[in-house]
Amino acid sequence: MNFKNNIWKLYAYRILQNLVPAYVIERLFWEQRGMTIQLVVYTEIIYAVTIVLLEIPTGIIADMWSRKKMMVISAILGYFEFLILLFATEFWHFAVVVFLAGVAQSVSSGSENALLYDSLLLCDQEDSFEKYLGRLNIFGFTSAMAAALCGSFLASRYGFELTYWLSFASSCTALVVSFWLAEPTVKSELDEPIAIQEYVRASLSFFKNNQAVCLVVLTGMVTGAAINFIDEFWQLYLSELEIPVIYFGLFSALFMLLRVPGNMLVEVLKNKFSYRSLLLGVTAVFAGGFFYLSIVHDFSSLAAICLIFLVSGVTDPLASGYLHHRIDSSMRATMDSFQSLGLNAVTMLTGLGFGFFSSRFNIFGGYGFIAFICGLFFVYFLWAFFSERSNIQDERR
Template sequence: MSRTYAGNIPKLYAIKIAKWFMLTMPIIVLFYQENGLSMQDVLTLKGIYSVAVVVLEIPSGYLADVWGRKKSLILGAILGCLGFVVYSFSYGFTGFLAAELILGIGSSFISGSDSAMLYDSLLKMKREKEYLKQESRVMSVGNFAEAIAGIAGGSLALISLRTPFVLQSFIAFIAIPAAFLLLDPNQDSKKSKAGFKHILSIVKFSLWDSAKLRWNIMLSSVIGCATLTLAWFIQPYLKDLDMEVSTIGVIWTLLNLTVGFVALLAHRVEGYLGKIGTSVFIVIGISSGFILTGWFHSLIGVGVLFFFYFVRGIATPVLKDYINRITESDMRATVLSVRNFIIRICFAAIGPFLGWYTDHYSISSALMLAGSIFFVLGGVSVIFMRKVES
């Protein structure tokens, strides 16, 4: 049976690749602008996507706990493919909005379920201590896929900016058979508590009753929102430096390769610095990445982006591991979805504002403002986390 559950790991790799081999990411903002969207429109669109994820984030995580992680991942994979099909035939804000809503709902059924599936598969094999290493590897596979896609997407964009979206539909389809072949490690567990009140009880426990879980979730959410926010500034930032689309694709590739390689070493960095030291390093690294990128609106700023992505490679797997260590299996997907819920709520609030700020002032000042916001939020989270950990 252990061998069967071990088979979940390469299938989760396939789902991650299908999700992260994003041919569209190196050119998506340029694609929006070609179709008449302003920077405020772009971040408003992404803010609405976040709201779509938020609406179903916690319920979908809970469904993964009581209905089955496998079924949740299958539904998410199908919607992920459908969303890019809709994108391929859309030409304006309304069509893009429909695609984003479909992708948002699909993403909500995958987020939390994939990490919970990985952790509980390892738990069944009595290898749960390997989670941070395995999560780092899964993340690396995803970033390597995104890096390769950066080159491919930039090249395909020379045909047209729409071409990457058409081919992305076929890439996304790969996740569907991979999800069908998974074995749910919790398929035989009792699920008699299903209901809205039980969802609220888990949310209350994770954000109110358990102070340790609350502040681990808060820190992970702040950093998650920060990395998501910067991702949508990179293309216009590089375009502002008069870079060609092909050059932007290469830089996008190198940034994701950086995350991929660093993630493989995340468990060593965490082991050396310890929990609080690693958390402080992450907050300072992420916030200073924003501020210095905005301050040096030049090739030096591009260099700072690589430092930001270096820190990101450590932050994502490590902060997820902190949450998993103190979460029971029967609520794991729900708790991870609470984290993703907060990330999306924060982005839905901050993203459109920063987009408006960019349109009315400058991208540099918007980046420095964002860095200051995330430094305060992250710093407060670390202070309280240290208090409850001691």
């Protein structure tokens, strides 16, 4: 079987998963159905708790059972999410939807990368994992950008509900594509399967004994959490700059477009520069960029936002590739789930500080706190850069 075909199937799956025109008017639709801001916050808590509880167990199940089947389950849950939303009128309807979304995210987070890497491994192209993961992200960003632009137009012309029917159709097609994926044979270096209780222990032991991997993965967590606070709150920042709402759709498309070059060029960059240099440079840009956002309150700060988005495209495929090149296939989804869990944990912890400083000193104070966190991590990374104990290997495998 030619497992290279999994690549274009994963591309199609990612496109359909992100082709959701409903997201651009999601909060307005929920408000129309009776969901206040306070009720939305309750659903966000349900989502976060669901992911924290299920991230590692679902990764273990994927490694022991099947990565493809876990992605099929994720697609089925996505199908029911939009089906329920089309008829949702009560809080518990939306609570169920958010719970299903959390389960779906947990189920697919480690499985997708594991399926991609092992498919390339069977074709002796695992060294190109960063390139293909970057392309996968590009397809996702492009699809989301097109959905946002079309969704706002269709919602204004034909009403909110149409965007949800179109999103439901996209989820149905994604489910069909998930059935076409092929389960790659796992090339494990272990003599026999690991018992369930050993997965977590072995994963923690791996990170404990590989400080360089910890540093790279932690870099992805910190920068991933930081960029999340621009993703979620850039509208408020632009509002503080008194930019008219009519331009928000263009800014949304621009911010997604800026992530494309990093994902596209990551393969070239990692062959020209060391992992240490690339990650140190990204961390420095994040620290400086967020500091600029916090102290400069004019249109020039938009350039800082654009620069942060531009360099952020490199981090995810670079950090994921560094991890996957060094782990056994039998635990690939579990280890990736640890990375995802760590990202969510860092996001929640930094979110507490961001929320506190934003409430006390507005959005600029919140970004000042993120600049402080990124600055601290930059200092730590700089120390690790010259530390032999935390030396990051620059070879691909």
